[in-house]
Amino acid sequence: MVYDQAYARRAKGDLLLSLRGVSKQFGAVTALSDIELDVRAGEVVALVGDNGAGKSTLVKVLAGVHQPTAGTIEYLGQTVTLDTPGKALELGIATVFQDLALCENLDVVANLFLGHEVSPWRLDEVQMEVRAWTLLQELAARIPSVREPIASLSGGQRQTVAIARSLLLDPQIIMLDEPTAALGVAQTAEVLNLIERVRDRGHGVILISHNMEDVRAVADRIVVLRLGRNNGIFTNDNSHEELVAAITGASDNSVSRRAARKLDEPAHESIGDAR
Amino acid sequence: MNETAPKPPPSGNLDRGDTRVRHDVGIRGAVRSFLDRVQSGDLGMLPVFVGLLIISTVFSALNPIFLAPNNLVNLLFDAAAVGLIALGIVCVLLLGEIDLSIGSMSGLSSALLGVLWVQKGLPIPLAIAGAIAAGALTGMTYGLLRNRFEMPSFVATLAGLLALLGMQLYILGPTGSVNLPFASPLVRFGQIYIMPMWLSYLMAIIPGVLMIVGGMRTMKRRADANLSSSGMSVVVLKAVVLTAALLFAVWYLGMGRGVPWMFAVFVLFVVIMDYALRRTKWGRSLFAVGGNAEAARRSGINVKRVRLSAFVVCSSFAALGGVFAASRLASASQQAGTGDVNLNAIAAAVIGGTSLFGGRGSAWSALLGVLVIQAISNGLTLLNLSSSLRYMITGGVLAIAVIVDSLARRSRASHGRA
Numbered sequence: 001m002v003y004d005q006a007y008a009r010r011a012k013g014d015l016l017l018s019l020r021g022v023s024k025q026f027g028a029v030t031a032l033s034d035i036e037l038d039v040r041a042g043e044v045v046a047l048v049g050d051n052g053a054g055k056s057t058l059v060k061v062l063a064g065v066h067q068p069t070a071g072t073i074e075y076l077g078q079t080v081t082l083d084t085p086g087k088a089l090e091l092g093i094a095t096v097f098q099d100l101a102l103c104e105n106l107d108v109v110a111n112l113f114l115g116h117e118v119s120p121w122r123l124d125e126v127q128m129e130v131r132a133w134t135l136l137q138e139l140a141a142r143i144p145s146v147r148e149p150i151a152s153l154s155g156g157q158r159q160t161v162a163i164a165r166s167l168l169l170d171p172q173i174i175m176l177d178e179p180t181a182a183l184g185v186a187q188t189a190e191v192l193n194l195i196e197r198v199r200d201r202g203h204g205v206i207l208i209s210h211n212m213e214d215v216r217a218v219a220d221r222i223v224v225l226r227l228g229r230n231n232g233i234f235t236n237d238n239s240h241e242e243l244v245a246a247i248t249g250a251s252d253n254s255v256s257r258r259a260a261r262k263l264d265e266p267a268h269e270s271i272g273d274a275r
Numbered sequence: 276m277n278e279t280a281p282k283p284p285p286s287g288n289l290d291r292g293d294t295r296v297r298h299d300v301g302i303r304g305a306v307r308s309f310l311d312r313v314q315s316g317d318l319g320m321l322p323v324f325v326g327l328l329i330i331s332t333v334f335s336a337l338n339p340i341f342l343a344p345n346n347l348v349n350l351l352f353d354a355a356a357v358g359l360i361a362l363g364i365v366c367v368l369l370l371g372e373i374d375l376s377i378g379s380m381s382g383l384s385s386a387l388l389g390v391l392w393v394q395k396g397l398p399i400p401l402a403i404a405g406a407i408a409a410g411a412l413t414g415m416t417y418g419l420l421r422n423r424f425e426m427p428s429f430v431a432t433l434a435g436l437l438a439l440l441g442m443q444l445y446i447l448g449p450t451g452s453v454n455l456p457f458a459s460p461l462v463r464f465g466q467i468y469i470m471p472m473w474l475s476y477l478m479a480i481i482p483g484v485l486m487i488v489g490g491m492r493t494m495k496r497r498a499d500a501n502l503s504s505s506g507m508s509v510v511v512l513k514a515v516v517l518t519a520a521l522l523f524a525v526w527y528l529g530m531g532r533g534v535p536w537m538f539a540v541f542v543l544f545v546v547i548m549d550y551a552l553r554r555t556k557w558g559r560s561l562f563a564v565g566g567n568a569e570a571a572r573r574s575g576i577n578v579k580r581v582r583l584s585a586f587v588v589c590s591s592f593a594a595l596g597g598v599f600a601a602s603r604l605a606s607a608s609q610q611a612g613t614g615d616v617n618l619n620a621i622a623a624a625v626i627g628g629t630s631l632f633g634g635r636g637s638a639w640s641a642l643l644g645v646l647v648i649q650a651i652s653n654g655l656t657l658l659n660l661s662s663s664l665r666y667m668i669t670g671g672v673l674a675i676a677v678i679v680d681s682l683a684r685r686s687r688a689s690h691g692r693a
């Protein structure tokens with residue numbers, strides 16, 4: 001496949017994904033309008049914004065769950081149509097959804113490998129179980145048994161399973177929609193470590209979180225969405241107040257002027273790398 | 276503990292890192308975890324065994340012929356057709372969908388068999404293939420209606436029930452029935468052919484042997500991969516009990532005519548479906564779609580194709596069931612597939628432990644459930660009860676099965692077992 005060859009050649013800083021003018025309409029509701037977003041190899045992009053800002057919708061568009069009503073998505077230099085979740089996964093875009101999207105009636109192993117089972121005509125349960133334990137230990141998971149149905153796990157354990165699943169296929173880009181919302185202290189630290197490890201391996205990461213501390217700890221760039229629109233791109237050099245102002249929309253002038261200035265500068269994406 | 280990553284204990288297994296979990300080892304452990312499961316509403320095959328016990332005690336008290344070997348042989352002959360239909364409906368129930376037209380489909384398939392073979396003079400295999408193709412086509416239609424138009428399956432298949440019945444009446448024409456020649460192998464298959472005793476005994480031993488060999492291989496592979504296993508004692512015990520039960524059944528049936536080939540073929544299909552459901556990607560995706568269709572879609576599963584395949588498999592098995600029914604009755608008539616066939620097949624799957632709510636079930640539920648249903652029907656016939664009473668009782672049994680299913684589901688939800 002074309003993508004496989006391209007995949008091997010990605011170096012840190014190469015453009016993986018770029019969105020131009022992406023909009024999404026749900027009937028009368030405009031969830032996203034005219035969104036621009038770039039993701040580079042070896043970079044963590046944080047996506048922040050208030051509740052209902054459209055973060056999850058954007059992630060779902062990139063995961064192939066929703067179709068954008070307008071705009072183009074370029075992946076590894078080619079315009080792509082992400083019409084099914086399977087397509088996005090195949091291209092190397094993996095997602096941890098906010099609602100996790102796990103099958104409660106299946107056990108942990110079955111959920112991890114769902115849709116990508118080892119040897120489809122004679123499921124290799126032993127190999128899958130070994131791989132499951134390896135993945136879960138990487139995340140410092142506290143899961144008593146991988147042979148229990150998901151229904152018997154706690155919220156945080158489920159979140160860990162969902163994160164582990166996104167790593168399974170060694171994706172090029174991994175999107176995490178509030179991955180640490182339900183996690184304990186150690187597990188949160190482990191997920192942040194993991195995000196850094198994944199970034200250092202040259203993958204792109206999109207992280208959605210309401211926890212500004214976590215965001216500032218790992219993000220190279222912070223993209224703010226407000227009411228379905230881009231509302232500025234920030235780095236760790238910006239103050240907490242500026243960020244909050246952009247998220248909430250207060251003290252509109254300075255923030256939006258700054259955002260507009262930043263959008264005009266073509267070099268703005270490299271700020272994170274220079275850090 | 277204050278390290279960030281729990282390291283597996285130096286000599287321990289990969290999956291034994293968590294000290295909070297009780298690891299059930301050996302026979303006692305198996306019994307304990309079985310009791311746990313039942314308590315939390317994961318009943319499995321338990322209702323079937325309780326049901327069979329009650330049924331056989333009551334009916335043999337009322338009429339001792341019920342447990343006579345030859346009556347049981349007849350029961351097995353009768354069970355095969357409905358059992359095949361139930362086996363198909365398991366696939367659709369796993370998705371949380373339903374097919375209410377399986378009875379009509381089997382009726383249409385008998386009619387097709389009769390017309391193609393007896394009236395048009397086609398060779399038997401071709402006639403059977405035609406009937407099954409009609410089933411596959413019907414299933415495809417349901418799948419398309421469900422996928423394209425989001426038509427709830429119970430409406431689509433209720434419409435299908437009527438349409439298929441109409442087609443059955445149409446192709447049978449004014450005479451309304453076709454008699455199948457008694458001397459033909461197909462009818463002999465449905466009425467006479469019995470497995471030789473030595474083969475029956477061999478078949479009774481094979482499952483136990485396979486269980487032990489398979490169990491040993493799995494244990495070795497798990498040990499090589501540094502995973503724990505619950506020990507051979509449980510597997511051996513299960514295999515011994517199963518083999519003893521099967522040998523006894525074969526010996527007992529052998530005092531009458533023996534094991535019908537028809538029933539053996541049905542069991543073969545159950546084994547194949549069991550493999551397909553538990554050990555293939557397709558089977559796994561049926562469970563996933565039934566558990567959470569959106570999650571399955573987001574995992575890259577083509578939900579529409581899975582649905583389509585389930586409906587096709589279901590209707591094809593219904594058609595094959597129709598062929599079996601025709602060969603059993605030596606005729607294809609307007610009555611074939613009507614009456615209680617539909618509900619018997621659905622009830623069999625549900626009694627056997629396949630949930631109406633999707634995401635839970637097994638191929639064995641068709642086999643065990645159909646034995647219960649057929650035992651009831653056979654017992655009531657022996658008592659010379661009219662079909663009016665039989666219908667009422669079968670309806671009641673289905674209601675009880677669904678109540679048990681709902682209660683078990685609620686209990687599972689509160690015990691976190693989905």
Ligand SMILES: Nc1ncnc2c1ncn2[C@@H]1O[C@H](COP(=O)(O)OP(=O)(O)OP(=O)(O)O)[C@@H](O)[C@H]1O
Binds near residue numbers: 030031049051054058
């Ligand atoms: N399937 C849908 N149908 C209709 N409207 C939707 C749908 N999904 C999202 N929306 C709307 O789109 C807007 C953005 O929702 P989205 O879930 O993307 O917000 P979010 O930024 O992820 O919020 P949160 O921080 O609460 O997770 C909301 O106004 C929501 O009502």
Ligand SMILES: [Mg+2]
Binds near residue numbers: 057177
């Ligand atoms: Mg969200």
